[in-house]
């Protein structure tokens with residue numbers, strides 16, 4: 001059942017899966033009503049009455065059923081919510097946290113990087129890895145490049161030479177401009193340049209990687225599903241895979257994407273991983289995922305425990321995080337908070 005929780009994001013669709021004894025699991029996906037509609041009209045009737053622990057089988061049913069709806073769009077986003085709810089449910093039924101279902105912890109704590117431009121605040125919180133927002137668009141030419149060079153140069157000076165520094169371009173460049181950006185940023189030893197191009201431009205990614213082989217390229221939050229990632233991996237045109245667990249098809253799909261990357265020697269570091277319990281459990285259990293992203297969107301000075309997005313979800317401490325070991329994803333959400341989708345809630349998209 002797709003639902004929402006007033007005050008926790010109207011654009012976010014919460015998905016509740018209930019079994020015969022009343023046990024329920026909760027997942028989430030994004031982009032509001034179209035996602036909710038696919039869950040309600042396509043996936044729910046398909047999964048009703050089936051074995052809830054057969055997560056691979058259920059995913060396969062959804063994947064095949066969604067092909068005509070567009071595997072790169074809402075159908076895959078919606079499948080993410082259902083899959084995450086099934087994992088939460090499985091954890092509750094087996095009384096284990098999801099990271100144990102995935103194979104168990106492979107580290108004591110997850111190392112994090114902070115996304116955002118408030119480097120002072122991120123450093124004060126103990127982060128040593130930083131990803132900056134992108135201030136320019138390819139139409140801004142040389143003037144934009146100069147501005148970017150100044151921003152990244154100042155940031156490098158501030159965080160020091162030992163810190164990892166990344167730039168999040170969010171599809172703002174074309175190939176030619178991305179090459180110019182990579183050249184301009186070469187002196188600043190970037191850990192990676194993220195999502196410089198739109199996801200469908202596979203040839204562009206190939207051309208970019210050939211032109212600037214020394215610049216690590218990360219991408220994937222807007223690539224959905226295993227096939228899009230398989231194409232990136234087999235063309236070796238990216239260095240870090242960044243599926244979003246609420247968009248890419250869920251935890252089951254993220255594990256498939258991870259395995260494609262692992263076999264090619266590539267890391268998978270999910271988009272916004274540390275901002276959701278889903279990404280936290282993934283990062284705890286997957287060896288070739290050496291850090292997780294924490295989008296630092298709250299006001300400086302406000303302790304992170306006070307702006308925790310989901311009750312029960314771990315928040316960073318000293319640039320690290322240990323996920324909840326409560327069953328499922330460990331979310332402390334009460335059933336009464338969940339309302340049928342479309343009945344209320346703030347509108348925003350995440």
Ligand SMILES: [Mg+2]
Pocket residue numbers: 168170194195221271
């Ligand atoms: Mg990004």
